Amino acid sequence: MKYSLHWIGKYVDLEGLSVDTIAAHLIRSVCELESVVHLGAGLSRVCVARVLTAEAIAGKKHLQLCSVDVGAGAPVSVVCGAPNARAGLVTAFAPPGTVVGGREIKVASVGGVESAGMLCSAAELGLTEDHGGILELDAAIAPGTLVSTFLPIVDTVIEVDNKSITHRPDLWGHLGLAREIAAIFERPLRLPDTDVPDGPGHPPAVSVDRPDLCPRYVAIAIAGLTVAPSPIAIQALLHRCGVRPISNVVDATNYVLLELGQPVHAFDARELHGGRIVVRAATEGERVTTLDAQPRTLGAGDLLICDAGRPIALAGVMGLLNSEVRPDTTEVVLEAATFRPDCVRRAAVRLGLRTEASARFEKSLDPLTPPIAARRFARLVMDLIPEARVSSRLADVWAKAPPPAPIRTTAAYVNQRLGTALAPAEIARLLERLEFGVVATGDAIEVTVPSFRATKDVAIPEDLVEEVGRLYGYDRIPADQPRAPIPVPYRHPDRTFHRAIRTVLSFGAAATEIQSYSFDSEPFLDRIGRASLPRLGVRNPISSEQTHLRPALLPSVLASLERSAPHAPRLRLYEIGRVFTPATTAGELPDQPYRLALAVRVPAEADSAASQRAAYFDLKGVLDFLFDRLGLGILVARAGEGTPPWLNPARSAELRTADGRVAGHAGALHPAVAEAIGVGLECAAAELDLELLRDLPRPEARYVATPRFPAVPFDLSVIVPDRVTHAEIELRIRAAHATWVKDVALTGVYRGAPIPDGQKSATYRILFQSADRTLAMEEVNDVVKVLVEAMSHDLGAWLRV
């Protein structure tokens, strides 16, 4: 919100306080400032002038040479282009040296004629946006009078960060900020004039159907109006606070809004059918047209202000077109009310109609303010329009709630939280400056919160701590280290595990870590294809490209592969991130486990099969290394049913735990995906379930004595059907003797004559070793014999001789 310091000065004397001082203290004790803008810094010498003569300049279409009386000395010659420049006009004159709109006025030749100054429009003086002509001032003002003495051309506009006063409905008007400044600098606060006589007539008949949604409704009628533009001074203040001047009556409502923070609304009395006001809930689907000429469809929770027969305002949000103040309006009924904040907020959010009024109502307004605001409006209108008069008594329907109980706290508590040593009387004095009522008895402090702070903001002792602290000054409170007990150490299982993975992959396997959005990219999935996984949708997606949370991590690394491949023939990428699967039970959080996805690219080989294999085995090398470093027992098997659709099913593997659970998949990239993302076939990718891996038992590292007896190597060649995997063979070799088999190395695979078609010969070098003796060849042969029999039975293997 924007505040004019000139306006604030109406309620608190700012004499002797620099703008910097005021701003610094507001930042220190009250709110955040967005900006501080000085208006009219170069305009202090602008004075009133009377145009004596105005003559057209030959050959210059719009220019006139004016002779103006500026109060002292001889008349001054000024060239002026304004259409309303005429003899007898009293206007504003900027002498040379003044700065208007950032430009210094100099004695200059305009159209061949000397001009010693400038006659100014309201826009040029920063008053309004009106630059249709020069200012027209009251003819009674003496030439030479400085304009700044009766118009706010020199001012400072302070913009406060709205989020920093979300909790302070009282600060949404100039009086509220003036009250803070008065408290800070210990100066008296002058309240605005609300002194008006009651009118003669009956008050408008107000009935409130829903006192829960409208705790207080005040209405008053004002007659004898002549709708006209407001005086320039009023227009100027509204304008610089961001509100467009409209007419004296409407401007007065906005003036009250910006002054007291209390929205008020004027209905044309002629349109108040039956002379009645009914506050009722809207019916679902009810249609109205708001002041901005937009049709609106309401919900059952919305609140309406109606006359005897029809709605005339959407409560707390906006008036309706049917009852607005018009140029011929002579009498208005003014509404000043409080509405339940969440009701106004819901309506405003749903209708997309966030107004100055709704922004204030949704912050819980002070129930004591409506009658003050109504009378303040009457006073303003009567000041603006001499014939205006209050034509009714004040209607006031108030479901009065008991005032909140005083807050009880102690000086000791306040001092403990603030680290201060303030006496109870000092605390009382600080709170009293902010208009709190304080009774201090010994250490006990009983605080009555002023109504304008009690609606939401201040209710508990902690709130008082803040009030005392901010006014006392946090910068006066010395820092103090807390006592620090030694905590029980705790290592988060996920974080610890992920750190280990990152270290192994980035520094061991030379892979690059990426991080990507938690959303699926729909255009990317359109290209690479989708997995048939249940996905969690976003109700309000930021774009049509990010509508669901990712259920798989592979596409994230593939997208990075696409982006990065043109720049790197050799790549190893990985991401650790959460994926999301809808919960099966309503009301629960979705399953959101961490996954690890990897993608590699290797230099292409001569043919696609070789490229795919090279990529796959590069990837598998990384995985083998990772599992080894982490001590994870993972078994690799030929790909099964659950292979992700982005991998080539013919060159993929399933990664399993020792107890058979699927921990992930790895494979060469599916040729269709490779084509879609514009990489060759020399790519491979994997996705692993880190939650499952995290919880696997990991062997404790322990020392094993260096072998004292020699190892016996044994070369074994077996012929097996092609479908039998290396892993299956190795598993059986290792199982052949749990302690003697120290190492199994595949030394060669051979297909072709004399091996029958569909079979292959695999040769292994097995190292047998015992910890307590040198093994005899016969012992090794016995083990191998049993092994070969087992492989023959399980795998259809036979010994190659």
Added chain:
Amino acid sequence: MTHPASVELAALRDEALRLATNAADDAALDAVVQAFLGKSGRLKGHLKRLGSVPAAERPALGKAVNDTVTEVEAAIATRRKALGDARLEAALSDPGFDPTLPGAPVARGTLHPLTLVDQRLDEIFRSMGFYVLDYPEVDSEHYNFEALNIPADHPARDMQDTFWLNDGNLLRTHTSAGQVRTMKAFAPPFRAIFPGRVFRYEATDASHEHTFHQVEGLCIDRHVSVPHLQASMKTLLSGVFGREVKVRLRPGYFPFVEPGFELDIGCLVCDGAGCPVCKRSGWVELLPCGLVHPNVLRAGGLDPDEWQGWAFGLGLSRLVMMRYKIDDIRHLLAGDVRFLSQFSGTGLE
């Protein structure tokens, strides 16, 4: 007269010495040893001929053979040493050697800059006795808002435009969503941070992302005061920035703290003297913080008469951008190796 054996010995001696002295390498010397000095070598073998020599001459000839062996051995040793010296000398001279040629390549991987800063914070905070925790990215309205004293229709919800999910949950808008989870999971007193990604429904530009990273700090103890918060933040931030920082607290409004603060740090660019970075104020707004609101303590199952706390929320993405002088936040999640491979830290610096 000289016995023919003596004549032959002299010839053998000459040949052996010639071969030893001219040997090109150790292998040639070894051949000389083998040929002349072995048990059946030509010199030692010569002793066998003593039988054919008159008895009177035998001692002299025997001695002559032994002397010759000694002489040849010495020559071999001399030559061996000379060869060794020459080799050493050769090895110690390499005028063409260029020590600046590239070393054998070692493949190089990198951590994401967010990880690097995350790990640095992890290190610093754990060394100061903090738990480092991790919480779900999809969370409930309860933990993200209600438990934090932000009921439905509270105007403060405007501060954080929210991604809502079809199942009624939301993408957490701040790491503060972990506060009440932490209170429920750990027995006080404790100190904890919880870094992670957060989401805001807002348009993206160079300095705004709908997905970014924060780190939340939470301390629960029996007596927690504004001065504690101030001192703790000063110490923690000095650790984070690796130098002594000045801090100041200003009033700030966040429903889950009371009192709430905006914390400024003394500008690290100008040390408070005033510069464009701090808009000439000497201070830079860094993070929101405050004393934990009693309603939040209650939501976490803690009795506000017994337990108090402070909390802060630090922009991790912003910290990364400050640290690496990254000018566009959108680089962070774009997955481009040309960006990512620039960060060669180990996370332990």
